[in-house]
Amino acid sequence: QLQLVESGGGLVQAGGSLKLSCAASGRTFSNYVVGWFRQAPGKEREFVAVVTWSDSSAAYGSSVKGRFTISRDNAKNTVYLQKNSLKPEDTAVYYCAARRTGSDYVEPTDYDYWGQGTQVTVSS
Numbered sequence: 001q002l003q004l005v006e007s008g009g010g011l012v013q014a015g016g017s018l019k020l021s022c023a024a025s026g027r028t029f030s031n032y033v034v035g036w037f038r039q040a041p042g043k044e045r046e047f048v049a050v051v052t053w054s055d056s057s058a059a060y061g062s063s064v065k066g067r068f069t070i071s072r073d074n075a076k077n078t079v080y081l082q083k084n085s086l087k088p089e090d091t092a093v094y095y096c097a098a099r100r101t102g103s104d105y106v107e108p109t110d111y112d113y114w115g116q117g118t119q120v121t122v123s124s
Contacts, residue, residue, distance in 0.1 A: 017083060017084045024098070029077055033050060037097060037108060043092075068083050070082075087122060095115055
């Protein structure tokens with residue numbers, strides 16, 4: 001069973017940066033697609049970014065493209081989300097998710113494993 005643990009959330013001022021981590025245990029990330037989602041109060045869970053483990057191909061949601069970067073560390077079995085130029089509207093709980101290799105990745109239902117989430121608050 002794959003288990004995911006997010007870390008790195010916190011309070012940051014608008015314009016600042018934050019780096020989230022998603023560490024896997026139980027299994028390696030090999031052959032998995034790993035994504036980040038976020039959910040603000042009263043809103044649906046939103047796709048943020050995804051990376052494939054095989055070739056590090058990445059994709060981003062339109063609201064974060066150009067500001068966020070997803071990356072992986074094979075040796076640490078960890079995926080990162082570097083967030084720059086943060087805005088108050090980036091405030092949300094950020095979740096890491098994983099699924100076996102496949103072509104669908106923007107919907108929460110595409111994923112089989114989820115972490116508990118980490119809160120990110122951006123003050124204006």
